Amino acid sequence: MEGNVSNIKELAGRLGLSVTTVSRVLNGKAAAHRISEATSRRVVSAAAEFGYSVNRIARGLKLERTETIGLIVPDISNPFFASVAKTIEMELRKQGYSLILCDSQDDPGSEKELLELLAGRKVDGIILAPVGLSCDHVCHFRNRKIPVVAIDRYFPGSPVPYITCDNYLGAYMATEHLIKSGHRRIACIHGPEGVSSSQDRIAGYMAALRKFRIRIRHQLVGGHDFGEENGYLETLRLLKLKKRPTAIFALGNLISLGVLRALQDSGLSIPKDISLVTFDEQPYSAYLRSPMTTIEQPREEIARKAVSILLEAVTAGDIIDSTIGIQLSPRLIVRDSVRNIKPVKS
Amino acid sequence: MEGNVSNIKELAGRLGLSVTTVSRVLNGKAAAHRISEATSRRVVSAAAEFGYSVNRIARGLKLERTETIGLIVPDISNPFFASVAKTIEMELRKQGYSLILCDSQDDPGSEKELLELLAGRKVDGIILAPVGLSCDHVCHFRNRKIPVVAIDRYFPGSPVPYITCDNYLGAYMATEHLIKSGHRRIACIHGPEGVSSSQDRIAGYMAALRKFRIRIRHQLVGGHDFGEENGYLETLRLLKLKKRPTAIFALGNLISLGVLRALQDSGLSIPKDISLVTFDEQPYSAYLRSPMTTIEQPREEIARKAVSILLEAVTAGDIIDSTIGIQLSPRLIVRDSVRNIKPVKS
DNA sequence: TCGAATGGCGCAAACGTTTGTGCAATTTTT
DNA sequence: AAAAATTGCACAAACGTTTGCGCCATTCGA
Structure with a gap:
């Protein structure tokens, strides 16, 4: 009984409605288009019954917005980036976005390729822990209207916003x-x-x-x-x-x-x-x-700030114009790996 | 001069060719459609010059194949999953696939939601480190013709193929x-x-x-x-x-x-x-x-095998029918955290 | 009783690809 | 010289959505 209906046309067919109406109900635009309460309920329950879920590829094509964010890190097996990635994924998902993970292996060449790849995949934005010091390939991106924020590392003197530890x-x-x-x-x-x-x-x-x-x-x-x-x-x-x-x-x-x-x-x-x-x-x-x-x-804070700044740029539909650079404070944790080789004068 | 052309129609326009021809050249089908060498070269160089890269969303819609794989892990900040993810990403990219990373936070509910999400995103396959012991929600998937392979964990007595350590x-x-x-x-x-x-x-x-x-x-x-x-x-x-x-x-x-x-x-x-x-x-x-x-x-081997089995299922266009279960051998590394409290009799 | 307002919904175009089919021009064969 | 084969490319439909506009029926106001 489930998973029978794979596109909105079929669903509309079974309901004896047009795809327009079904689409509007499912996107919460019923009221705005004066679709009756009764119809709305029928649509919603049929969608659930037949296991319909929107094809996000088709939607992405139409809307020119995929609700997908790219993340490029130099090494996901490095615990630092792994935990940053975790927070990023969680924060993004809360907002309805998915994450495409890319590992540049600390290679500027791969990084450039990955940026192109993500552009081709029409991600709505990119979080990048960049490798090189040159931002040419990244700035190039901002012309294509894909917002980018850098984490952990940045490009000195570039307009790419960044969040790092100090x-x-x-x-x-x-x-x-x-x-x-x-x-x-x-x-x-x-x-x-x-x-x-x-x-x-x-x-x-x-x-x-x-x-x-x-x-x-x-x-x-x-x-x-x-x-x-x-x-x-x-x-x-x-x-x-x-x-x-x-x-x-x-x-x-x-x-x-x-x-x-x-x-x-x-x-x-x-x-x-x-x-x-x-x-x-x-x-x-x-x-x-x-x-x-x-x-x-402050890994979590880095991740969270990166997401919020990026998503702001995404929804603003425009690139963050002002050069934003945030440096968060680190913390010294003293344990026993340092020998005191002179009396402390205090 | 670069990044001027954002779709194939524009590119075709500048070349005075049809989109058909341009598409065929760019997909390496020039020979099969008797497109002249000269035209091929013109297309390729123009594509490079104007910075055209295919819109993979549109292509995905048409081809019903996104060259995207979903990975669901219970905790990406766990070094085990982080390094498995790294290998998976590298192997997938070699084959032209991208990775959508999802963290289920060891919650069966999230896992189920994520599977639905990935289905909506039309991934070509899923690698999953499952949480629960029930495979209902996963088997459900195989009806939708999305191949799934499990790693690290599996569903006892289910038809979902898996790769784990023994x-x-x-x-x-x-x-x-x-x-x-x-x-x-x-x-x-x-x-x-x-x-x-x-x-x-x-x-x-x-x-x-x-x-x-x-x-x-x-x-x-x-x-x-x-x-x-x-x-x-x-x-x-x-x-x-x-x-x-x-x-x-x-x-x-x-x-x-x-x-x-x-x-x-x-x-x-x-x-x-x-x-x-x-x-x-x-x-x-x-x-x-x-x-x-x-x-x-053997993390790398787990990752590699998972990718190869999944991609085989993806390209075969069909679900792996036989119940494949691979258990790779672990290795004992003896160090000094175990005290010998009795003479070894050997 | 009639025009206007409102309620409820559908048509069809568009997003950027890929691809089966088709067609004109040229070359080859007979 | 006519028929056949080949070369080189283009048309248009289709993938599954979303959405501006439009249309019919009903209700309302005067």
């Missing part, structure tokens, strides 16, 4: 914490050159060093992506230095896993032999061999 | 490992009642106990979801027992985080005071205070 501040706080614990030789393992979040964290790190009049040693700064392997290799490199750093600041959660592996392989322990602070809190941070001091990002 | 075997291996290390009072913290993966793991756990003639104590078995809080509360309950278990088997990675928190709160340490084995390896498992002994699932 990466500069977070890195400053982390570095300051290390310095106040007496550290002077502080290494920094960062992500890709072309990613603002990495750049900003490096800037925050350097600012803290300068503030406390500590020389920036370039051999203590390195890295090229947010992966585990990068953390591993960079740590091994750091450990080979004539003068080892006393502390490492890992700019991402996967990087820090690499650091842990390298230290374990080298038989070093945290914080006895070396201290560690990591950007991005994780559920397991507290249960590591040495509970990790981290910088926590 | 949960029974994994749990058996884990429990056996504990027993062979001398444990007798082994607790088990599981997930929801209505989820096959949880049920099968419980079954494997019990089978191992029976095999070694150890009495199953029901107060040692509990839990109701795969979340952290459940692990926490169940552990606290277990610790209050007159005779505490000497080991805990956590049936999920988030559960084990809860166990860790509860033990930490209680001032107990692993494996000195209590042993722990967890289902589902994680990148950080090795770096915990006590490196965790885990059961590793």
